[in-house]
Amino acid sequence: MKSWPKVALSEIAPIIRRPVEIRQDQAYPELGIRSFGRGTFHKPSLSGADVGSKRLFRIEPGDLVFSNVFAWEGAIAVASPVDTGRFGSHRFITCVVDDDRANATYIKLYLTTSQEGRAQVLQASPGGAGRNRTLGVEKMGLIPIPLPPLAEQQALVAHLDALAEKTRQVEAHLDAVERDVEHLLALRFRDAIADVPLLPMAKVAPLVRREQSIDLNGSYPELGIRSFGKGTFHKPPLSGGEVGTKRLYRIEPGDLLFSNVFAWEGAIAVAQPEDTGRFGSHRFITCQANPELTTAEFLRYYFLTDDGMLKIGEASPGGAGRNRTLGLEKLMAIEVPTPPLAVQQTFDRLQTEVAALKAKHTAIREANAALLPATLERIFSAGATAHA
Known part of the structure; x- marks a missing residue:
């Protein structure tokens, strides 16, 4: 197994500051750094007057740049040519890498992606819990970087760039497939509801309430509904004492x-078998589809279409923002398309197939996202040694 010597960061990437003299009549476009090693982004320009007494420092392409308050969560990047002419505040620590000894992207990958590198940055960022942590300049300079020969670093970065491009291609392909199947669903749904009768919700899916009696010694796991049609989620259980005078209603698959x-x-969903035994508060409206007229999944899809959301919006009066409440009577009065039950069931089977496809895509995406970090971890754990 190869072994790589470790070199202090300050030895191969010393801090360089390029202070800027602020002029009132000039603009100063700032640079930002995304967390989790996701690169830089561009902030709006500040006028000299907006800058005021704030100190700014010029950033050059190739600089290894740290956010001193978010470095511990991977806000470390290499400035690229598109970042030319940008500035950073005093909270940015800018290092210039010795090109004869090290590759800036290699160092950034080690510090943001490897378990050992992230731990080193965290250790150099003392502070309280949460985000109240600041990267110390002296401690940062002492971080040991495993340093293979420069050619090996460059080859490693090139290999990882190619791997990252492959993962991007996979993501793009999955996105394209999902856009196609969503378009297919929309077309099939349009055909299914063409020229069909409209019936009120009160008839096709009336309100049902299953109020639960509360035992002070009981446990009541609640259900939540995600917005934008993203399904249900499970909340921690409440004890009977925590429920107090709150009214709970049992939810059935x-x-x-x-x-x-x-x-x-779009906080609209169909309860699934795994939601059995869960409860909702009075803020949950529970409807039960009439099995002779419709299916819950067909209605869910309809309400998440533009036409369905428009009707839900009209039935949810209130002020701007999130201060809107869906009225029970208004919901029950909404008229929904009711094609023959067999047509709805055929469409539901297609929805099930699409959901299964997306579940497979989710698993692929998770494996895809883990590929690059796992590869880096394997490389660094195999190549690094403890000696300097």
Whole structure:
């Protein structure tokens, strides 16, 4: 196994500051650094007057740049040519890498992606819990960097760039496939509801309430509904004492659920078998599809279309922002398309197939996202040694 010597960061990438003299009549476009090693971004320009007494420092392409408050969560980047002419505040630590000994991208990958590198940055960022941590300049300079020969660093970066490009291609392909299947669903749904009768919700999926009696010694796991049609999620259980005078209602698989405060932004779902035994507060509207007229999944899809969301919005009066509440009577009065039950069931089977496809894509995306970090971890753990 190869072994790589470790060299202090300050030896191969010393801090360089390029202070700027602020002029009132000039503009100063700032640079930002995304966390988790995701590169730089461009902030709006500040006028000299906006800068005021704030200190700015010029950033050059190739600089290894740290956010001193977010470095511990991977806000470390290499400035690229598109960042030319940008500036950073005193909270940016800018290092210039010795090109004869090290590759800036290699160092950035080690510090943001490898377990050992992230731990070193965290250790150099003392502070309290959460985000109240600041990277210390002296401690940062002492971080040991495993340093293979420069040619090996460059080859490693080139290999990882190629791997990253492959993962981007996979993501793009999955996105394209999902856009196609969503378009297919929309076309099939359009055909399914063409020239069909409209019936009120009160008839096709009336409100159902299953109020739960509360035992002070009982446990009541609640259900939540994600906005934008993203399904249900599980909340921690409440004890009977925590429920207090709050009213809870039992939810059954197959129920069509609406959050009365967020339905207008798509907090609409169908309870699944894994939601059995969960409860919703009075803010949950629970409807039960009439099995002779409709299916809950068909209705869910309809309400998440533009036409369905428009009707939900009209039934959710209130002020701007999130201060809107779906009215029970208004919901029950909404007229929904009711094609023959067999047509709805055929469409639901297609929805199930699409959901299964997306689940497979999710697993691929998770494996894809883990590939680069796993490769880096394997490389660094195999090549680094403890000696300087």
